[in-house]
Amino acid sequence: MEFKILGPIEVRTSLGRPLALGRRKQRVLLAALLLNTGKAIPSRRILDWLWGERAPATAESNLYTYISALRKVLGSPSRIETGSYGYLLRVTPGELDVTLFEDLAAQGSRRCPPDAMTSRSNG
Template sequence: MQIGILGPFEVRTADGVLTDVPGARLRGLLIALALEAGHLVPKATLIDWIWGEHPPADATNALQRLVSRLRKVLPEKSVEGQPNGYRLTVAPDAVDAVRFERLVGRARDDDDPRRLREALALWRGAALQDVGLRDSAAFDAAVTRLDGMRLTAMEDRFDAEIGLGRGGDLVTELTDLVAAHPVRERLVAALMRALVGGGGGEEERGSLSGLPPRQGV
């Protein structure tokens, strides 16, 4: 089973068939388990993920019923129950977000932009799309964390690529990203380095720094 949350939410069986996981709470439960794939997730953590500050009166039984529904739509024995929590029995790399984080960690150890490119290629869009889970601070925090990791990985990749003399190929991509994230200082610095390395004109560098371009005489 493969679980995709870096973009539109999707679950695929071993033979590649899409599996429907209906409902925001059911999807929220699966995501909470998937982000800790192979590890036990306490019941209290899952309840907080799904219901936030408004849990049902009998939250433990409500969670158990939700887990029963999830087991019916996933392959057999995908969710293992223990007295204090539940565990998704898939390899961590079966979850794109977990694989992304592992690849980024390895890339930082060896400064290899290829691993960063591989990690960033896992993103198909904004994190945790098509879930619709509301009033969950834990869910919102996960979205913020993943988005932040993506931007940092992009910055690491740009630094590595520019260091290898490939800045000229990145100007357009960096220009768009700086426009979308103008307060990310590393992106701005990377764009300036890419413009210098790629032979960008003074008009471009001047407009980026907020200074008027020098006029010829």
């Protein structure tokens, strides 16, 4: 599976087929989980991100609905874990575009240190 957050949020299957991510708040929820991959996010914080101070009385049940819908979209209920500390999205190495970018940038930095770039442009 591929998760893309550099640009419009997008999820693609291993065969490259894009998945329908649903409503706006559901996409915001996925983006928040992806930006915090591997970390449990308390539901209170998620509610704040989704509604701010204007959360409706049904916000918590709506959150459960969005989580459930995302689990179905992702095809794996275990991808999004629920625990005493909140919600956690499991992403394997190579699935998230931002971490791929960071890894490639780090590789590039190791191969060509910044001072080498400066001396090339001055030469």
